Amino acid sequence: MVECDFPECNTFGSAIRFALELEKGAAGIYEDLAMEPKAASVAETFKALAAAHKKRGELLEFTRQQKLNEMILEPIQDIRREDYIIDTKTPKGADVKTAANFAAKMEATSAKFYLDAAKIAKNLMAEAARIMDKLGKESLANKAKLEAL
Amino acid sequence: MMMGYNLEDGGAEGIDEDAVISPLGVFGAVCPFNFPAMIPYWFWPYAVATGNTYIIKPSSQVPLTQNYLTKLVEQAGFPPGVLNIVNGSHEVSDTMMEHPKVKGISFVGSTPVAKYIYKHSAENGKRVQAQGGAKNSLVVMPDAVMDRTISNMLASFYGCAGQRCLAGSNLIAIGNIAEPFLKSFVERSKKIKVGYGLDESVNMGPVVSAKAKKKVLDYIDGAERQGAKVLLDGRKINVPGYEKGHFVGPTVLDGVTPDMTIAKEEVFGPVVGFMRMNSLDEAIDFIHSSPFGNAASIYTQSGKWAREFRYRCQVGNVGINVGLVAAMAYFPFAGYKDSFFGDLHGQGQDAIKFFTDRKVVITRWF
Numbered sequence: 001m002v003e004c005d006f007p008e009c010n011t012f013g014s015a016i017r018f019a020l021e022l023e024k025g026a027a028g029i030y031e032d033l034a035m036e037p038k039a040a041s042v043a044e045t046f047k048a049l050a051a052a053h054k055k056r057g058e059l060l061e062f063t064r065q066q067k068l069n070e071m072i073l074e075p076i077q078d079i080r081r082e083d084y085i086i087d088t089k090t091p092k093g094a095d096v097k098t099a100a101n102f103a104a105k106m107e108a109t110s111a112k113f114y115l116d117a118a119k120i121a122k123n124l125m126a127e128a129a130r131i132m133d134k135l136g137k138e139s140l141a142n143k144a145k146l147e148a149l
Numbered sequence: 150m151m152m153g154y155n156l157e158d159g160g161a162e163g164i165d166e167d168a169v170i171s172p173l174g175v176f177g178a179v180c181p182f183n184f185p186a187m188i189p190y191w192f193w194p195y196a197v198a199t200g201n202t203y204i205i206k207p208s209s210q211v212p213l214t215q216n217y218l219t220k221l222v223e224q225a226g227f228p229p230g231v232l233n234i235v236n237g238s239h240e241v242s243d244t245m246m247e248h249p250k251v252k253g254i255s256f257v258g259s260t261p262v263a264k265y266i267y268k269h270s271a272e273n274g275k276r277v278q279a280q281g282g283a284k285n286s287l288v289v290m291p292d293a294v295m296d297r298t299i300s301n302m303l304a305s306f307y308g309c310a311g312q313r314c315l316a317g318s319n320l321i322a323i324g325n326i327a328e329p330f331l332k333s334f335v336e337r338s339k340k341i342k343v344g345y346g347l348d349e350s351v352n353m354g355p356v357v358s359a360k361a362k363k364k365v366l367d368y369i370d371g372a373e374r375q376g377a378k379v380l381l382d383g384r385k386i387n388v389p390g391y392e393k394g395h396f397v398g399p400t401v402l403d404g405v406t407p408d409m410t411i412a413k414e415e416v417f418g419p420v421v422g423f424m425r426m427n428s429l430d431e432a433i434d435f436i437h438s439s440p441f442g443n444a445a446s447i448y449t450q451s452g453k454w455a456r457e458f459r460y461r462c463q464v465g466n467v468g469i470n471v472g473l474v475a476a477m478a479y480f481p482f483a484g485y486k487d488s489f490f491g492d493l494h495g496q497g498q499d500a501i502k503f504f505t506d507r508k509v510v511i512t513r514w515f
Contacts, residue, residue: 010342071473072300073303073308073352074303
């Protein structure tokens with residue numbers, strides 16, 4: 001199980017840090033699920049999704065370092081950390097359906113976070129909003145893929 | 150940038166001329182409290198990169214940051230004596246300005262001290278670059294993109310609790326944007342969370358000292374006495390757990406007019422003087438009436454207005470939809486008028502010129 005330290009999302013900086021934790025957690029979940037014997041038939045799918053989430057983390061880090069070209073002092077008030085925390089403790093002995101449902105739930109939470117954050121960032125930080133919107137839609141696509149397993 | 154230049158037969162046939170760029174010796178900086186890490190780095194890296202040695206005198210209010218950074222520099226393997234820290238008060242500054250081996254002084258701080266540093270250093274034959282105070286106006290035109298403009302302005306007015314020479318101080322609204330802009334600006338200013346600076350949820354920390362707080366509060370009181378209306382009052386802010394902290398909340402003063410003290414003097418706190426004007430010409434005239442000339446910004450989508458502002462404004466740093474006109478290190482930084490005393494600005498190519506001299510060599514071979 002990967003340990004995540006989700007910060008409060010009350011500034012743009014902390015929202016990006018939250019997103020980085022989200023990606024770390026998601027990658028850890030898929031890595032754990034890929035090792036479940038009863039879900040071995042979809043292990044490669046989970047490994048690919050773990051890699052994809054690591055890449056998303058890199059994109060976020062790049063966004064934080066290179067794309068945030070403005071200091072935003074204002075607090076973010078409409079994103080409650082508690083609404084977006086994901087459970088990183090994967091079910092032991094999970095079969096394909098259980099594992100896929102667990103991951104799909106995480107992807108749904110992830111999608112909600114990114115799409116909500118993108119709406120708030122839209123008028124203030126266009127590039128960050130674009131990246132978050134993209135990640136949110138990707139998470140929704142992942143969710144649909146998992147539900148079809 | 151240390152490369153010189155030459156011209157064969159430049160003097161006459163058989164006589165070559167070379168210009169050689171050389172370091173001068175020892176330079177020093179007298180630094181302010183507000184950016185204890187960054188400001189010395191406007192100067193000393195250029196000085197040592199061009200072959201000089203350096204003395205930093207940090208502000209006596211914040212002596213520890215440079216001590217720590219200089220230890221890191223030592224650990225990185227810098228030769229002893231190249232970078233030096235001398236903590237102390239004005240006696241240290243005077244000694245640096247008077248010492249015959251010191252070739253030049255850089256300073257950042259208030260205008261009265263900048264004037265003194267400039268004069269006293271020059272009397273002693275030093276090169277000087279002395280950056281003084283500021284009173285920066287941010288002009289919002291009727292076609293400005295409201296949301297992003299306010300977001301950007303909030304960072305300018307309230308970042309570092311307004312304690313920086315590039316902070317916005319006067320907010321000038323042109324025409325009919327004034328009322329809706331002010332309403333939204335005040336609402337969003339109210340959301341700025343004030344508190345302990347190392348708490349990640351906090352957006353604005355305290356001012357530096359009790360003395361600084363008193364000065365800011367005195368300016369607000371004075372503005373109120375002169376007729377400004379306090380729309381958002383940061384004077385009596387309470388930060389639970391830090392009751393003795395020197396906090397001043399975001400403050401917005403409406404009805405500020407050019408004749409008021411608050412419109413003219415540097416406050417160095419999170420205080421916005423809101424002014425209404427009818428035209429860009431009026432705003433530029435007001436900006437030019439200030440003895441300071443550090444920075445000014447315009448918020449507009451009009452290229453015509455932006456261009457006019459850029460060309461006409463007599464300040465060292467102009468922002469177009471940018472409220473904090475802090476250039477990257479490869480561009481020069483300084484203001485005009487009483488915001489700067491000297492010739493060569495900090496950073497950029499100016500820094501190389503400040504820390505070096507040109508020596509001409511004329512060569513003839515018999």
